Amino acid sequence: xxxxxxxxxxxxxSVKKGRRTEKESFLAVDHVSLRAYPGEIIGILxxxxxxxxxxxxMLGMLMTPTGGEVRLTQRVPGAGISGLRGAGYDEAxxxxxxxxxxxxxxxxLSGNTKLYPRFSIREYLRFLGELYGLGRKQIExxxxxxxxxxxxxxxxxxxxxRLSTGQTQRASIARCLxxxxxxxILDEPTLGLDILSAxxxxxxxxxQKERGKTVLYSTHYLEEAQFLCDRIYMICDGRIxxxxxxxxxxxxxxxxxxxxxxxxxxxGQAAGSxxxxxxxxxxxxxxxxxx
Amino acid sequence: MRxxxxxxxxxxxxxxxxxxxxxxxxxxxxxxxxxxIIGMSLAFSYxxxxxxxxxxxxxxxxxxxELVDAAKEAASGRELARLTFIPAEAGEEEKIKESTDAWMDxxxxxxxxxxxxxxxxxxxxxxxxxxxxxxxxxxxxxDQLLAENLRAEGLDEEFLHPVVCEExxxxxxxxxxxxxxxxxxxxxxxxxxxxxxxxxAIDATAGEKERGTLETLLTLPVTNFQMILSKYISVALFxxxxxxLSLLSLGGSVLFLMFGLSPELASQMGGFSFAALLRQLPLLxxxxxxxxxxxxxxxxxxxxxxxxFKEANNYITPVMLVVMLGSMSAMIPSVRLDYRTALIPIVxxxxxxxxxIAQQFDAGLVGTTILVNFGYSIVTVWLLARMYNSEDIxxxxxxxxxxxxxxxxxxxxxxxxGTGDLVxxxxxxxxxxLYVGMAVTVRSTLAGLLTTQLIILGLPLLxxxxxxxxxxGLFRLRRPSVxxxxxxxxxxxxxxxxxxxxxxxxxxxxxxSTQNLEGSFEGILEQPLPVLLLVMALMPAVGEEILxxxxxFGSLREYFTGRAGRIAxxxxxxxxxxxxxxxxxxxxxxxxxxxxxxxxxxxxxxSLVKFPATFLLGFGFAxxxxxxxxxxxxxxxxFLNNALSAVFLKYPEQAGKLFPILAKTEFTAxxxxxxxxxxxxxxxxxxxxxxxxxPVPTGxxxxxx
Numbered sequence: 002x003x004x005x006x007x008x009x010x011x012x013x014x015s016v017k018k019g020r021r022t023e024k025e026s027f028l029a030v031d032h033v034s035l036r037a038y039p040g041e042i043i044g045i046l047x048x049x050x051x052x053x054x055x056x057x058x059m060l061g062m063l064m065t066p067t068g069g070e071v072r073l074t075q076r077v078p079g080a081g082i083s084g085l086r087g088a089g090y091d092e093a094x095x096x097x098x099x100x101x102x103x104x105x106x107x108x109x110l111s112g113n114t115k116l117y118p119r120f121s122i123r124e125y126l127r128f129l130g131e132l133y134g135l136g137r138k139q140i141e142x143x144x145x146x147x148x149x150x151x152x153x154x155x156x157x158x159x160x161x162x163r164l165s166t167g168q169t170q171r172a173s174i175a176r177c178l179x180x181x182x183x184x185x186i187l188d189e190p191t192l193g194l195d196i197l198s199a200x201x202x203x204x205x206x207x208x209q210k211e212r213g214k215t216v217l218y219s220t221h222y223l224e225e226a227q228f229l230c231d232r233i234y235m236i237c238d239g240r241i242x243x244x245x246x247x248x249x250x251x252x253x254x255x256x257x258x259x260x261x262x263x264x265x266x267x268x269g270q271a272a273g274s275x276x277x278x279x280x281x282x283x284x285x286x287x288x289x290x291x292x
Numbered sequence: 293m294r295x296x297x298x299x300x301x302x303x304x305x306x307x308x309x310x311x312x313x314x315x316x317x318x319x320x321x322x323x324x325x326x327x328x329i330i331g332m333s334l335a336f337s338y339x340x341x342x343x344x345x346x347x348x349x350x351x352x353x354x355x356x357x358e359l360v361d362a363a364k365e366a367a368s369g370r371e372l373a374r375l376t377f378i379p380a381e382a383g384e385e386e387k388i389k390e391s392t393d394a395w396m397d398x399x400x401x402x403x404x405x406x407x408x409x410x411x412x413x414x415x416x417x418x419x420x421x422x423x424x425x426x427x428x429x430x431x432x433x434x435d436q437l438l439a440e441n442l443r444a445e446g447l448d449e450e451f452l453h454p455v456v457c458e459e460x461x462x463x464x465x466x467x468x469x470x471x472x473x474x475x476x477x478x479x480x481x482x483x484x485x486x487x488x489x490x491x492x493a494i495d496a497t498a499g500e501k502e503r504g505t506l507e508t509l510l511t512l513p514v515t516n517f518q519m520i521l522s523k524y525i526s527v528a529l530f531x532x533x534x535x536x537l538s539l540l541s542l543g544g545s546v547l548f549l550m551f552g553l554s555p556e557l558a559s560q561m562g563g564f565s566f567a568a569l570l571r572q573l574p575l576l577x578x579x580x581x582x583x584x585x586x587x588x589x590x591x592x593x594x595x596x597x598x599x600x601f602k603e604a605n606n607y608i609t610p611v612m613l614v615v616m617l618g619s620m621s622a623m624i625p626s627v628r629l630d631y632r633t634a635l636i637p638i639v640x641x642x643x644x645x646x647x648x649i650a651q652q653f654d655a656g657l658v659g660t661t662i663l664v665n666f667g668y669s670i671v672t673v674w675l676l677a678r679m680y681n682s683e684d685i686x687x688x689x690x691x692x693x694x695x696x697x698x699x700x701x702x703x704x705x706x707x708x709x710g711t712g713d714l715v716x717x718x719x720x721x722x723x724x725x726l727y728v729g730m731a732v733t734v735r736s737t738l739a740g741l742l743t744t745q746l747i748i749l750g751l752p753l754l755x756x757x758x759x760x761x762x763x764x765g766l767f768r769l770r771r772p773s774v775x776x777x778x779x780x781x782x783x784x785x786x787x788x789x790x791x792x793x794x795x796x797x798x799x800x801x802x803x804x805s806t807q808n809l810e811g812s813f814e815g816i817l818e819q820p821l822p823v824l825l826l827v828m829a830l831m832p833a834v835g836e837e838i839l840x841x842x843x844x845f846g847s848l849r850e851y852f853t854g855r856a857g858r859i860a861x862x863x864x865x866x867x868x869x870x871x872x873x874x875x876x877x878x879x880x881x882x883x884x885x886x887x888x889x890x891x892x893x894x895x896x897x898x899s900l901v902k903f904p905a906t907f908l909l910g911f912g913f914a915x916x917x918x919x920x921x922x923x924x925x926x927x928x929x930x931f932l933n934n935a936l937s938a939v940f941l942k943y944p945e946q947a948g949k950l951f952p953i954l955a956k957t958e959f960t961a962x963x964x965x966x967x968x969x970x971x972x973x974x975x976x977x978x979x980x981x982x983x984x985x986x987p988v989p990t991g992x993x994x995x996x997x
Contacts, residue, residue, distance in 0.1 A: 025704070063510045064683055105513035114511060115504030117302075119309035131298040132512055176508070 002074045003060060003107075003184050003215060008033045009068035010055050010239075029055045031239035032069065037184070037215045042206055044230035045219040048267065052239040053219040054111070054188055060217065061109035061186045062100060073097040073106055073184070105133065108177030111188030118162035122153060122172045125161065129179045147175045151201070167198035174205055185209055187218035191225065203229060227259040235266055242266055295514050299522030300529075303496060307530060310499075313491045317530060321484070321538035329545040339417070347376050348422040351392035354379035359398060359406055363433035375425055393422035471650045475622035478645030480542060481535060481580060482619035482638060485587050488534025489527055490608055493591035496523040498604035520592075520680040524673060528588040535580055572648050575658065579648070582665045583641045587615065589672035596679050597712070614638075614723070622646040629653075631900050634660045636726070637668050660900060675715070695759060706762045708850040709755060709843070718844070718892060721751050725896075737816045741827045749835035752843035766850070767842030768923045775981060776920025783978025784929040787912035789971030791905025796959045798901045817941055828938040833931035836893070837913070841926055845889035845914045852881025886914035909933070912975070919982035 010030040030052045037043045045053050058064040060071055075097055097103050117125055123144060130140035148154050151171045156164060161172060170190075177185060187206070191199040206216050206229065220226050226233060227247045235243040235250075243250060243266045247259055254265040307313050352360060360377050380388035389395045389411070397409040408430060412423035442449060500506045509519060594611050598604035618638030621627055622645070629643035640661040647653035695703055696713045709717070724747045733740025756763055763769065816824065890910030897906045913926040940947045940954060948955030953963065 061511060063507065101513045101515065104511065107511070109511040111507070113504055114508040116508065117306060117505055118503060119306055124305070128298065128302050129512070132295060132514065134294075180513075 002036065002038050003217065004036045004072040004074070005033055005056070005060060005069065006072060007069035008056065008059055008066050008071065010052075010059060010064065011067040012055075028067075029239050030059065030066075033236070033239070033241055034069075035234055035241070035244075037217050039183070039215050040210055040213045041231045042210050042216040042218070042229055044226040044233040045217065045236060046221075046223070046226060046233055046263065047219075047236035051236045053236055055239075056236065057109075057111070057186050057188045057217065057219060061107055062104045063109065071103075073103050075106070075183070105180060106183045108180060108182035108185045109188075110173055110177050110185070110190055112192060113188075114173065114176075116161045116169065116172055116176065119160060121158045121160050122148075122164075122175065123157050125172070126175060126179050129176060133180045143179060143181075147178050150178075151175055166193070167195060167201075170194060170198055171201065174202065182214070184215040184217070187216065189219055189221065191220065191222060199225075223259045223263055233259075235263070237267060295518050296522050296525070299514065299518060300525050303522055303526035304529065307492045307495055307526060310491075310495050313495060313530065316487055316491045317534045318537065320487070321534060321541045325538065325541045326545040326548075329542070330549065333549050343418065343421045345374075346418070347374050348394075348418065348425060349376050349378055349392040350394050350396060350422060350426055351378050351380055351385075351388035352396040352398060353385065354381050356396075356398040356400075359408075359433075360396075363429050366433040366436040367429050375422070375429065393419045394426055396426070471646065471652075474646030474649030475620075475642070477649050478622045478642040479619040481539065481645055482583060482587070482641060483616060484535040484538035485531045485580070485584050486591075486612060486615050486619075488538075489531035489584065489588045489591045490612065492527040492530040493588060493595045494598070494601055494604040494608065496527055497592055497595040498598035498601055501598075502600045516680045517677050520677050521673075524588060524592060524676065527592060528584045531584040531588050532580060535584065569649065569651070572651065575648055576645070578662060579641060579645060582662050582669070583638075585669040586637060586665050586672065589669050589676060590615070593672055593676050593679065593715075596676065618642065629657050629661065631657070631660065632898050635664055635895070635898050635900065637665060640664065678711070696755065700758055700760070703758070703760050705760045707759045708761055708766060709759055709847045711848075711851060713755065713759065714844060714847055717751060717755050721747065721839075722896075724751070738819060738823070738827060741816065742831070745827065745831035745835045748839050749831070752839050756843065766846040767838060768846065768917050768921055769842075770922045770924075772922035772925045773920065775984065776916065776922050776925045779978045779981030779984075780916040780920055780925040780929060781978070782974040783912050783916060783982065784909075784933070786971045786973070786975030786978055787908040788905075788933065789967045789974065791908040792954075793959070793964050793967040793971065794904035794908070795901055797964070798904065800958070821939070821942060824938045824942055825935055829931050829934035832934055833927050837923055837927045837930055840889050840893045840896075840910060841913055841917045842923055844892060845885050845917060848885035848888055849882050849918065852885050853878045882918050886911050886918060889914050912978075915979070915982065 008030055009028055009032055011026050012029045014025060014027050016025050033052075033056055035043070045056065047053050055064065059066050062071070073096065075095055097106060120128070126144045126147070127140055130143065135143065144157075148157050151174060153168070153171055153175065156168055161169065164172065185206070187202075190202050190206075194202065203225065206218065209216055210231075230247060232246050233244065233250060234241050243253065243262075245253065250259065250262045250266075251257065254262040256262045256265055357379060360379075364377075378388055378392055393416075394410055394412040397411060399407045401407065410423050410426050413419040439449070442451065500509070510516075590611055591608060594607045595604040598607050615638055618636070619642050621633075621639040622642040627633065627643065629640065629647055633643055634640045634657055644653070644658055644661045648658070695707060695710060696716055725744060729740055729744035729747060732743045756766065816827065819827075890907050890913075893910035894903045894907035897903070899906075913930065916926050916929070917923050940951075944955070956963070959967070
């Protein structure tokens, strides 16, 4: 299980004061608490600049929170990384304290996590396998399995710089699979993909859920989130403004689709001051291909 | 280590597949250097040969045929260039002038002296060559005439040289040759390492960000330190390989030139022994390694700020210029490796290589240089690792620790200089200190000291003005409390005594005398005492305290304590535990700030012997400012310390009677024991008094990372 406890992240933004531009601090993620259990797909929704990417980066151990804590619990106490495998969740499970073990338990994928263009997929997977402490034979077997599942056998030895967008995205998923993590954090994984590639990703997420893995993902495709997610967190200005299963959100807002529910929730939250716009721009830049 | 090994393999493979790096690493040294050296030499040799073999025409007025015939006869036995003389009849002069390579304008005085003006075109190689050949010919004729005249008078040639002066260089010819080429080899070594390090450094840092693979790397189960260490090892490896390839290629080309094409060049080596040089090879390899470590760390430190290859190129250019300038220092006459220059990075390597090639080196100095560079490398890698822990750098939205390059209007009131600002400021200060301060000192010691102190005071003030810092709070410009004075004095005395003992021990270890330390003030000791006190005591007390305790310690204290607050906020759930954790981390942060500021303070004094003493003094002063809350106390103590030194230098005998222990040139074991015991006791008393009160709270309007 992955748990965010009162997570905060402070950034700076430019604020126009008269003719001068000054810097001021603001909370891009403002005391966010959430839980994601094994065998669940959790959707993180929100407009651009809401803080989704920053939140996912903190959950993925890429960023240090300014406040709060990210807690990862493993099913078998003291069993290390291998103990994370398998379905089921035990409330009394041991908390992973070591940051490296936390990273090993998470598979993080976003538009910003590019692959080494000068490597072939096989070379890259071998490098990852060695880093995760796998033996030579294990690496070869796992590479063969993954390439078969993701249908990558024909381009496994091609350099990544020569792959198409869809092939590159499959190689990125292969990267996550190599460690067989307990938790997947995916930041807009279907963004800009053709229907076939997007379907492959969706299929991958469902499959991981069935294997008892936790999947946390952000998206702008609300229809996709509605049928895929078990629970949804809606974020605005760094704060959670709504949460629940898709059905619960529809019931709360009295709407019939997640798109309508989204509008209903965010219209109430819209605070369109000049400073907010500035902040959104500032944070979008910080997040690169931010959510 | 397994993780680092895997990461190094990945980095090496990645860099090896980068065409730019391969061109710099293999194509340039292996192909370009020999092509340039041998090609240029062949071209030069061809031009010379063609000049020697061709006919050179010289025009002259036909009425002076007598001179030309006599000169030709005089030179008949000598090996001179082939000259063809073309006489010009009256009215043809201009026509002949235009068609010949040179023209002789001849006249003769009443005494029978020939005056010949050779007219030629210096921009035309053939014309220049003709002019030189003609000069040789006429000189031969002049010598012959002179000999005939002397014989006619019954004199011999010795008559012309009543005093004969000859020079004899006692330096062995091999050593002299080594000194001549050693400077160039040092420079080539440093520059090739730089060339080898730059592109891999950019590729491994900015390139990784530009390609978008850095975020992927951050998701892997490795620490940031492992990540940066593997990058550092890989880049240093490429720098070494490039340097070795370059040196082999250059050496091979030069040897081929000397023994294959121009054997006369080999004769100039004067018995220079390659076998003896080979014996120094392990030392040269160690030098290469240490230099590669330092240059790599420097390059990476700057490249890490960049978001793209192009941006990194801009950042690295000034670094390259500084390194190249430093590498040329061995070619400056009279600049030698001593315990002062051994502390200046790059310069020390350049000077050391010169001494090794000349096979004339001091083992102590070489050891110091290697250790010093190794130390600098460790510090730079530590800095690099800290930078790599900064999210502002990794997630490429500018480094909040570096605000000096921002527009001042965008900087918030009360901003504290960040770590990047401090590094840049100290680097600029060091450059000004070394180049401006020392340049003025060469002309006048007094003016040099004044200039240096003005730089030391001016630069931090300029930076805090630009950054709109709260000067009063940052520098601790507050009225001193009784406790600060009561604790500060014994702490100062204690650190002084401990430092004195350490310095004397080091002096004995390095076989230096106290006179060496006093040498740098020789030029100003004839000044009256008030002037001495002004430049040696008052100005350093104000300037150095503002720089090291106000600017550096103050900013680092804010940085570390600010971080401590954030870490505590993250780490603990219970408010009381969080507050306790915060206090503990703040204390640790202040100690770290004091240690770093003291290290920089000690390094700035550029004396290995005085290093422990200045470090202890710097640390003690930082503690006084931290716990006492006022910089005025340390300014007064610093003044007292320097004033005592000034009086001692000016009136050594009288001061020696007053403080006999300070007049001693060597300490006994009892002296050391007394100094250590007294020093520790006084320091403990000082710390105890200072600890009784609560420290002045840290924090400012804006803390930067």
